[in-house]
Amino acid sequence: TMAHSKALLVLENFIGGKFVPCSSYIDSYNPSTGDVYCRVPDSGKEEVDLAVEAAKAAFPVWSSKSPLERSQILNKLADLIEHDLEDFAQAESKDQGKTITFARTIDIPRAVYNFRFFASSVLHHTTECSEMTAVGCVHYTLRTPVGVAGLISPWNLPLYLLTWKIAPAIACGNTVVAKPSEMTSVTAWMMCKLLEKAGKGCDDSLPFFPSGVPPGVVNVVFGMGSKAGEALVCHPDVPLISFTGSTLTAQRITEKSAPHCKRLSLELGGKNPAIIFNDADLSQCIPTTLRSSFANQGEICLCTSRIFVQRGIYNEFVKRFVAEVKKWKVGNPSDPTVSVGALISKEHLEKVRNYVKKAQAEGARVLCGEGVDSLVLPADNQNGYFMLPTVIAEVKDESKCMQEEIFGPVTCVVAFDTEDEVIERANRVKYGLAATVWSSNVGCVHRVARRLQSGLVWTNCWLIRDLNLPFGGMKASGIGREGAKDSYEFFTEVKTITIKH
Numbered sequence: 001t002m003a004h005s006k007a008l009l010v011l012e013n014f015i016g017g018k019f020v021p022c023s024s025y026i027d028s029y030n031p032s033t034g035d036v037y038c039r040v041p042d043s044g045k046e047e048v049d050l051a052v053e054a055a056k057a058a059f060p061v062w063s064s065k066s067p068l069e070r071s072q073i074l075n076k077l078a079d080l081i082e083h084d085l086e087d088f089a090q091a092e093s094k095d096q097g098k099t100i101t102f103a104r105t106i107d108i109p110r111a112v113y114n115f116r117f118f119a120s121s122v123l124h125h126t127t128e129c130s131e132m133t134a135v136g137c138v139h140y141t142l143r144t145p146v147g148v149a150g151l152i153s154p155w156n157l158p159l160y161l162l163t164w165k166i167a168p169a170i171a172c173g174n175t176v177v178a179k180p181s182e183m184t185s186v187t188a189w190m191m192c193k194l195l196e197k198a199g200k201g202c203d204d205s206l207p208f209f210p211s212g213v214p215p216g217v218v219n220v221v222f223g224m225g226s227k228a229g230e231a232l233v234c235h236p237d238v239p240l241i242s243f244t245g246s247t248l249t250a251q252r253i254t255e256k257s258a259p260h261c262k263r264l265s266l267e268l269g270g271k272n273p274a275i276i277f278n279d280a281d282l283s284q285c286i287p288t289t290l291r292s293s294f295a296n297q298g299e300i301c302l303c304t305s306r307i308f309v310q311r312g313i314y315n316e317f318v319k320r321f322v323a324e325v326k327k328w329k330v331g332n333p334s335d336p337t338v339s340v341g342a343l344i345s346k347e348h349l350e351k352v353r354n355y356v357k358k359a360q361a362e363g364a365r366v367l368c369g370e371g372v373d374s375l376v377l378p379a380d381n382q383n384g385y386f387m388l389p390t391v392i393a394e395v396k397d398e399s400k401c402m403q404e405e406i407f408g409p410v411t412c413v414v415a416f417d418t419e420d421e422v423i424e425r426a427n428r429v430k431y432g433l434a435a436t437v438w439s440s441n442v443g444c445v446h447r448v449a450r451r452l453q454s455g456l457v458w459t460n461c462w463l464i465r466d467l468n469l470p471f472g473g474m475k476a477s478g479i480g481r482e483g484a485k486d487s488y489e490f491f492t493e494v495k496t497i498t499i500k501h
C-alpha cells in the first residue's frame with residue numbers, strides 16, 4: 001500500500017515549539033476509502049521524555065503569567081483556529097470518517113469555543129477566605145498550577161476533546177504534553193502549526209498584547225497508546241493525567257500511574273438509556289432520539305444505545321422511529337446531504353457488525369439496517385468502513401447489546417411498563433454516563449432524573465451543554481468531572497494559609 005503515487009501526509013511531533021521528525025511511523029487510513037493517506041509518528045519513551053523536559057522548562061514563565069495574559073493568548077488561538085475552520089473541518093472529516101457537516105457545525109466550532117470559554121472562565125476564579133476573630137486569624141486558600149499535565153484523547157471527537165483538556169490546563173498555568181489518538185492525529189498537528197504561528201509576528205512592545213503561546217507550553221507527541229501513551233502515564237514528572245477513552249484503557253492507566261500517586265481525571269464509555277414515557281412529545285422525541293442514537297455514526301460517548309419506551313406508545317414509536325432512520329443517508333462524508341459517514345476503522349466496523357449478529361443469534365429482531373437493508377455506496381467509497389444505522393428490538397436486558405458499549409450506529413429498543421421498573425433496568429449496567437428522559441410530566445421527569453445513576457441527564461432534549469457545569473460519568477463511566485469550576489479544581493493545587501495578627 002505504500003506504493004501509492006499520491007504523496008502521503010507526514011506528521012511530526014511538536015516539542016519545545018519545534019516540529020521534530022520521528023524515527024518510525026504508523027499508517028493512518030482514510031475511513032471513507034480504506035486508503036493509507038497519512039503517516040503518524042510512532043513515538044515512544046524517548047520522544048515523551050523530550051516533550052516533558054520542554055514542558056518543564058516552559059513551566060516557570062508560563063505559570064507566573066497573569067490570568068489575563070494567558071486568557072488573551074487563548075483567545076488568539078481560538079481566532080486562528082476559527083479563521084481556518086473550513087480546513088480543520090475538511091481534515092477532521094477525512095481523518096475520522098465523520099460527515100463534513102458534523103465537523104463544520106460541531107467539532108471545530110466547539111474546539112474554538114473551548115479556548116474562548118476557558119479564556120473567559122480563568123478571569124473569574126476566586127478562592128475562599130474565612131476569619132476566626134476569637135484567635136485573631138484569617139485563613140485563605142491559594143490555587144496554583146500543578147505542573148506538566150499529561151493529556152490523552154480518543155478518536156471520536158479528535159480536536160473537540162483534545163482542546164477541552166488543553167484549554168483549561170494551560171489557562172490555569174500548567175504546561176502540557178498531549179497524546180492524541182494514533183487514528184486521528186491530523187487536526188492536532190494542524191493546531192500545532194497555529195501554536196507556532198501564534199508565537200510569532202506579534203508586537204511585544206505593547207504591554208497587553210501577548211506574544212503567543214511560548215515554546216514548550218503545549219507539546220504534542222503522536223503515537224500508540226501502548227507506547228507513547230504509556231510512557232506519558234509512567235513519567236515521574238507528569239503529576240496529572242486527564243484521559244478520555246475506554247474503560248479498559250482507564251484501568252490500565254490507573255494501574256500504571258498508581259506507583260506515582262498521580263491525579264487522574266477519567267472520562268470513559270457509556271451505555272446510555274433513553275426513557276420515553278407515554279406522555280412524551282414524540283414530535284420532539286423522535287428526531288432527537290434519532291440524533292442521539294446515530295449522530296457521528298453513534299461514535300459519541302453520550303450516544304443513546306438503549307431506548308426504553310412505555311408500552312402505551314411502543315408500537316407507534318417504533319414505527320415512526322424506524323421510518324425516520326431509513327431516511328438517513330449513508331455515504332461519502334464530504335457530501336453535505338449525508339448524515340452517516342464512515343466508522344473509524346475496519347476492525348471497529350467488524351466489531352460493531354458482530355454485535356448485531358450476536359443479537360440476532362439470541363433471537364432479537366433487526367428492524368432496519370445491518371443485514372436487513374442494502375447499503376449502496378458511491379464507487380470511490382466501496383472500500384470504506386460504512387454501515388447502515390441499525391435498530392434492534394426484542395433484545396433481552398442481559399444481552400451483550402444491552403450491556404456493552406457498541407460505539408457505532410446501533411441502538412436497541414425495548415418496552416417497559418412502570419417508572420420503578422424502568423429506573424431499575426436503566427441502572428442495571430456497569431456504566432453511568434448520560435441518559436435522556438422524555439415526559440411532559442415535570443414530577444415524573446424530576447423523580448426519574450434524580451434516581452438514574454448517570455453523570456448527565458437530559459430531559460426532553462439531548463447534548464445541550466453549559467460548559468460551566470460538571471461533565472463526567474458515574475460507575476465505569478469515569479472518575480472526576482470537568483467544566484468551568486471542576487476543571488479549575490482539577491488543574492490546580494489548593495493550599496490553605498493561616499495568618500495570625
Ligand code: NAD
Pocket residue numbers: 152153154155156157161179180181182223224225226228229230233244245246247248249250252253267268269270300301405407433473477478
Ligand atoms: P481508547 O481507550 O482505546 O484510546 C484512548 C486514548 O488512549 C488514545 O489516545 C490511545 O492511544 C490511548 N491509549 C491506549 N492505551 C493506552 C495506554 N495503555 N496508556 C496510555 N494511553 C493509552 O479509546 P478510543 O477507542 O480511542 O475511544 C473510544 C472510547 O472513548 C469509547 O469507550 C468512548 O465512550 C470513550 N469516550 C468517552 C468520552 C467521555 O467524555 N466520557 C468522550 C469520548 C469518548
